[in-house]
Amino acid sequence: MTRYLVRRLLQAIPLLLGITLVIFLVLRATPGGPLSLYDADPNVTAEDLVRLRHQLGLDQPVPVQYVRWLWAFLHGDWGWSIVTKRPVLQMVAERLPNTLVLMGIAFVATLALAIPAAVLSATRQYSLFDHVATTLAFAGHSLPAFWIGLLLIALFSVKLHWLPAGGMATLGAPFSVLDRLRHLILPVLTLSLYDAAHYTRYLRAGLLDVLHQEYVRTAYAKGLSERAVIQGHVLKNAAIPLVTVIMLDLPQLFSGALITETIFAWPGMGRLFWEAAGRVDYPVLMGLFTVASALVILFNLLGDVVYAWLDPRIRYG
Amino acid sequence: MASPRRALLRRVAALAALGWAPASAVLAACNPSSSSGGETTPAAGATVPAAAGQAKPGGTLRLAIYQEPGLLNPWLNPQNVTGLVAEQVLEGLLDVDERGNRVPLLAAEVPSVQNGGVSADGKTVTYKLRRDVRWHDGQPFTAKDVLFTYQVIMDPSNPVNTRAGYSQIGSVETPDDYTVVVRFKEFYAPFLALFSAILPAHVFGGTTSIEKHEFGRRPLGTGPFKFVEWASGDHITLARNPDYWVKGRPYLDQVIFRITPSREVAVAQLKTGEADVVWNLIEAQIPDLAGHPDIDVWAEPGTNVERLVLNLSAPSGPHQGDPDYPHPILGDPRVREAIELAINKQQIVDKLLYGKTTVGSSPLPTGWAAPKIAPSEYSPEKARRLLDEAGWKPGPDGIRVKDGVRAQMIYSTTTGDQLRELTQQVIQEQLKNVGIALEIKNLPSAVLLGSWQDNAPRKRGNFDINMWTTGAGIDPQSHLFGYFHSSQIPSEANRGEGFNFSRLRDQTVDKALEEAGATPDQEKRKAAYERAIRRIVELRPHIFLYNRLDVDGARKYVKGHVHNPWRDLGWDLKHWWLAR
Numbered sequence: 001m002t003r004y005l006v007r008r009l010l011q012a013i014p015l016l017l018g019i020t021l022v023i024f025l026v027l028r029a030t031p032g033g034p035l036s037l038y039d040a041d042p043n044v045t046a047e048d049l050v051r052l053r054h055q056l057g058l059d060q061p062v063p064v065q066y067v068r069w070l071w072a073f074l075h076g077d078w079g080w081s082i083v084t085k086r087p088v089l090q091m092v093a094e095r096l097p098n099t100l101v102l103m104g105i106a107f108v109a110t111l112a113l114a115i116p117a118a119v120l121s122a123t124r125q126y127s128l129f130d131h132v133a134t135t136l137a138f139a140g141h142s143l144p145a146f147w148i149g150l151l152l153i154a155l156f157s158v159k160l161h162w163l164p165a166g167g168m169a170t171l172g173a174p175f176s177v178l179d180r181l182r183h184l185i186l187p188v189l190t191l192s193l194y195d196a197a198h199y200t201r202y203l204r205a206g207l208l209d210v211l212h213q214e215y216v217r218t219a220y221a222k223g224l225s226e227r228a229v230i231q232g233h234v235l236k237n238a239a240i241p242l243v244t245v246i247m248l249d250l251p252q253l254f255s256g257a258l259i260t261e262t263i264f265a266w267p268g269m270g271r272l273f274w275e276a277a278g279r280v281d282y283p284v285l286m287g288l289f290t291v292a293s294a295l296v297i298l299f300n301l302l303g304d305v306v307y308a309w310l311d312p313r314i315r316y317g
Numbered sequence: 318m319a320s321p322r323r324a325l326l327r328r329v330a331a332l333a334a335l336g337w338a339p340a341s342a343v344l345a346a347c348n349p350s351s352s353s354g355g356e357t358t359p360a361a362g363a364t365v366p367a368a369a370g371q372a373k374p375g376g377t378l379r380l381a382i383y384q385e386p387g388l389l390n391p392w393l394n395p396q397n398v399t400g401l402v403a404e405q406v407l408e409g410l411l412d413v414d415e416r417g418n419r420v421p422l423l424a425a426e427v428p429s430v431q432n433g434g435v436s437a438d439g440k441t442v443t444y445k446l447r448r449d450v451r452w453h454d455g456q457p458f459t460a461k462d463v464l465f466t467y468q469v470i471m472d473p474s475n476p477v478n479t480r481a482g483y484s485q486i487g488s489v490e491t492p493d494d495y496t497v498v499v500r501f502k503e504f505y506a507p508f509l510a511l512f513s514a515i516l517p518a519h520v521f522g523g524t525t526s527i528e529k530h531e532f533g534r535r536p537l538g539t540g541p542f543k544f545v546e547w548a549s550g551d552h553i554t555l556a557r558n559p560d561y562w563v564k565g566r567p568y569l570d571q572v573i574f575r576i577t578p579s580r581e582v583a584v585a586q587l588k589t590g591e592a593d594v595v596w597n598l599i600e601a602q603i604p605d606l607a608g609h610p611d612i613d614v615w616a617e618p619g620t621n622v623e624r625l626v627l628n629l630s631a632p633s634g635p636h637q638g639d640p641d642y643p644h645p646i647l648g649d650p651r652v653r654e655a656i657e658l659a660i661n662k663q664q665i666v667d668k669l670l671y672g673k674t675t676v677g678s679s680p681l682p683t684g685w686a687a688p689k690i691a692p693s694e695y696s697p698e699k700a701r702r703l704l705d706e707a708g709w710k711p712g713p714d715g716i717r718v719k720d721g722v723r724a725q726m727i728y729s730t731t732t733g734d735q736l737r738e739l740t741q742q743v744i745q746e747q748l749k750n751v752g753i754a755l756e757i758k759n760l761p762s763a764v765l766l767g768s769w770q771d772n773a774p775r776k777r778g779n780f781d782i783n784m785w786t787t788g789a790g791i792d793p794q795s796h797l798f799g800y801f802h803s804s805q806i807p808s809e810a811n812r813g814e815g816f817n818f819s820r821l822r823d824q825t826v827d828k829a830l831e832e833a834g835a836t837p838d839q840e841k842r843k844a845a846y847e848r849a850i851r852r853i854v855e856l857r858p859h860i861f862l863y864n865r866l867d868v869d870g871a872r873k874y875v876k877g878h879v880h881n882p883w884r885d886l887g888w889d890l891k892h893w894w895l896a897r
C-alpha cells in the first residue's frame with residue numbers, strides 16, 4: 001500500500017508540471033491580456049504600452065516567463081498581481097476563509113440531505129417516497145445552479161423580503177453571527193439542492209446494487225435490524241461510487257463555486273478566479289489553476305485510499 | 318329602482334371625483350421639492366448656502382459598483398471604477414463642472430492667459446494653490462506634493478497608465494509652498510486636464526517608486542472622504558472628512574461602495590433596498606426600474622456616441638488597411654452617404670432606446686468645442702438614387718452589383734449586448750431595403766477592441782463595418798486627433814498606434830486638427846474644430862447613430878446629485894444627502 005502511494009505521488013509531480021505548462025501556454029495564447037484595459041484609451045500611446053509591457057515582464061520570450069514563474073512558485077513566491085499590485089498569496093488568503101465557510105457548510109448540508117434521502121429511497125424502492133425523491137433529484141440535477149439561485153433571490157429577497165439578496169453581512173452593521181447565518185441560507189440552499197440531487201442519485205444506485213447482494217440477505221436472515229444492516233454492511237460498500245464523486249468535488253472547497261458566488265455577491269475564491277480571468281491577470285490565474293490542479297490530483301489519490309478502507313477486497317500492488 | 322344605499326354610494330363617488338382635482342392641486346402646491354436631483358449645485362470650491370436649508374447632514378450611502386478597482390491609485394490603474402472611488406479621497410488641481418467650465422479644486426484659480434497663469438505661447442503654466450487644505454493625517458498640502466506627483470509619474474519604475482502630456486513637460490518648479498510653475502517643451506493643448514489627482518509626498522518615505530506601496534490599498538488624500546477599510550470582493554468604506562476645506566461638506570457620514578459581481582445583482586440589491594445607488598447601468602435596464610415606486614432612474618445624455626465605423630481601405634488581401642487602396646464598396650463617398658440616408662436613426666432611438674436619447678450627428682454631441690450639426694436625413698429613395706448614380710445596379714436578388722462586386726459586407730460589434738444585436742438587425746433590414754446586404758458577425762469585446770499585437774480586426778484594417786461606442790473628454794484634442802488624423806492610422810510603421818481605424822486621409826481635417834492642437838486660444842480652437850467636424854460629417858468615416866445616455870439608478874431619498882456629462886457619477890458626492 002505504501003509503495004503504491006509513493007509511486008502515485010511521484011507520478012503526480014511530472015503530471016502537475018505538465019498541467020502548469022499547458023495552462024501557461026493556453027493563457028498566453030488567448031487574445032487580450034492584462035494590458036487590454038488600455039486599448040480603448042486614446043491617451044495611452046504606443047510608447048506607454050511598450051513601457052508597461054516591459055515593466056510587467058511581458059516582453060520576455062514565453063519560455064523565459066514560464067521558467068521565472070515556476071522558479072518563484074517552487075520557492076513559495078506566487079508573484080504579484082498585475083492588476084492590484086499585491087502579492088497573490090495575500091489575495092488568496094483574504095478570500096479563502098469565505099469560500100471555506102460557504103463550501104464547508106454547503107458540503108455538510110448536502111450530505112445531510114443526500115444520505116437519508118438515498119437510504120430511504122433505496123430501502124423502500126418503488127414506494128411513493130422513492131418516486132418523489134427520484135423525481136426531485138432528477139429535477140434538481142437538471143436545473144442549472146444559477147437558475148435556482150436567481151429564483152430563490154426573486155422569491156425570498158425581492159418578493160418576500162425575508163432574506164438578504166447577497167453579500168456576506170449587512171453593510172455598516174456590527175458583526176453578528178445571526179446576520180451571517182441569514183446571509184448564508186440562500187447560497188447554501190442553492191449549492192446543496194443542486195449537489196444533493198446529484199449525490200442522492202449516485203448513492204441510491206450504489207445502495208440498490210449492494211442491497212441485492214447475498215451477504216446482505218444473509219444478514220437480514222440472521223435477524224439483524226434494518227438499521228444494523230445498513231450501517232454495518234451496506235453503506236460502506238454502496239458508498240464507493242459516491243466517494244468518487246465527492247473526491248472530485250472536494251477541491252471546490254478551495255476553488256469555490258463560481259456561479260453561486262457571483263449570483264450572491266459572495267467574496268470568495270470563485271469570484272477571485274472570475275475577476276482575474278476577466279482581467280487576464282496571469283500571476284493570479286496561474287496560482288489558482290496550479291493549486292486547484294494539485295488538489296484534484298491529491299483528492300483523487302485520497303479517494304483511492306478511501307476505497308481501500310471501505311472495501312477490504314480492494315488491494316493495491 | 319336604485320336602492321337608497323346604491324344612490325348614496327353614487328353620490329359619494331361623485332363628490333370624491335369632484336373634490337379630487339382641487340385636492341391634488343392643493344397637495345402639489347404644498348410640496349415644493351418635486352423635481353428629482355435637487356438644488357443647483359454651485360461650482361466645486363465655493364461654500365454653499367444655496368438651498369442648504371433642505372440638505373440633511375448625516376447618514377450612510379451604499380453605492381453598488383459591478384467592478385472592483387484593482388487598486389485605488391488612479392495613476393496605476395485606468396479603470397473607470399477606480400476613478401469613481403479614488404476621487405472621493407484624492408483630488409486634483411482642477412475640475413470640470415456640469416456646464417463644461419473648468420473650475421479650480423486644489424488650485425485657487427484656473428490658470429489662463431487672461432489672469433497671467435498661462436503664457437501667451439501656452440508653454441508655461443503657473444498654478445496658485447489653495448492655502449487651507451490639509452491631508453487626512455493633518456499635514457498641510459503644499460506645492461511639494463504636486464512636484465512629487467510629477468516625479469512619481471515620470472519615475473521609470475512605476476507602471477503608470479500613460480505619460481501623455483507629462484512627457485512633454487520640461488520642468489516643474491516650486492518657487493514657494495503654494496506656487497507651481499510647469500514649463501512644457503512643446504505646447505500640449507489639453508494641459509488643463511493634467512494633475513488630476515495629487516499624491517501626498519510625505520507618505521512614501523522619500524521614494525518615488527510606489528508600484529507596490531500599500532497606498533494602492535489605503536489611499537490618503539485631501540478629499541471629502543477618508544479611506545476606512547477595503548474588504549476584498551465585498552466593499553470599500555469611506556468616512557466623512559470633518560476637516561474638509563469646503564466648509565459644511567460633505568453631508569454624508571459614510572459612503573460604502575458595495576462590490577457586486579454584475580449589474581444585474583446590483584439592480585437586485587437596489588430593488589430590495591440593500592443598495593441606495595447603482596452605478597453605470599445601460600439603457601436597456603431603464604424599463605426594468607422605471608416603474609418601481611421607490612427608485613429614480615438618472616438617465617442623461619453623456620459625451621459618448623454609438624457609431625458605425627466604416628473601413629475606407631481594402632479590407633483584405635495584400636493591401637489590407639492601406640489607405641492608398643480604397644475599399645471596393647465603402648471607398649466611394651456616395652455609397653457612404655447612401656448608407657446614412659438609408660438608416661432611420663430616429664426609429665432606433667424611439668423603439669430600442671425608449672425615446673430617451675437623441676439621434677447622433679457629430680463626434681462631439683456637447684461641449685465648448687461642439688458645433689451645431691443637424692442630424693442626417695432619412696430617405697431610402699435618395700439612397701437608392703445615389704447608389705444608382707454611383708454605378709451600383711440591383712442584381713437579380715435585389716442586392717446591388719458593380720463591376721462584378723456584390724454590395725455585401727460584414728457588420729461586427731461586441732457579443733453579449735442585446736441592444737447592439739437589436740440595432741444590428743434593424744440596420745441590416747434597412748440597408749437590405751436599398752440593396753446592400755450586411756452579414757452580422759460579432760466578436761467578443763477583447764477580440765474586436767484588442768491591440769495590434771493581437772491582430773484586432775479594426776487595428777489591422779481587416780473589417781468592413783464595425784459598431785461601438787466612444788466619445789471625447791472635456792478637451793476633444795486627443796480623441797479627434799487619434800480617430801481622424803491621417804498620422805494616426807495603425808500600421809506596421811508606427812507599431813499599430815492610433816485610432817484612425819477608418820483610414821481617413823483628408824487635408825482639411827488634418828490641417829484643422831493640427832491648428833486646434835497648436836494654440837491655447839479657445840476661440841481659434843473652437844473654429845478649427847468646427848471646420849474639422851463639418852468635413853468629418855461630410856466624409857462619413859463614422860456614421861453617428863445615437864448619443865449614449867449616462868444611466869444610474871437610485872432610491873428616491875438620495876438627493877443632491879447633478880449630472881455632469883464630462884465626469885462620472887461621484888463627481889459631486891460631497892453635495893449628496895439623504896432625505897429620510
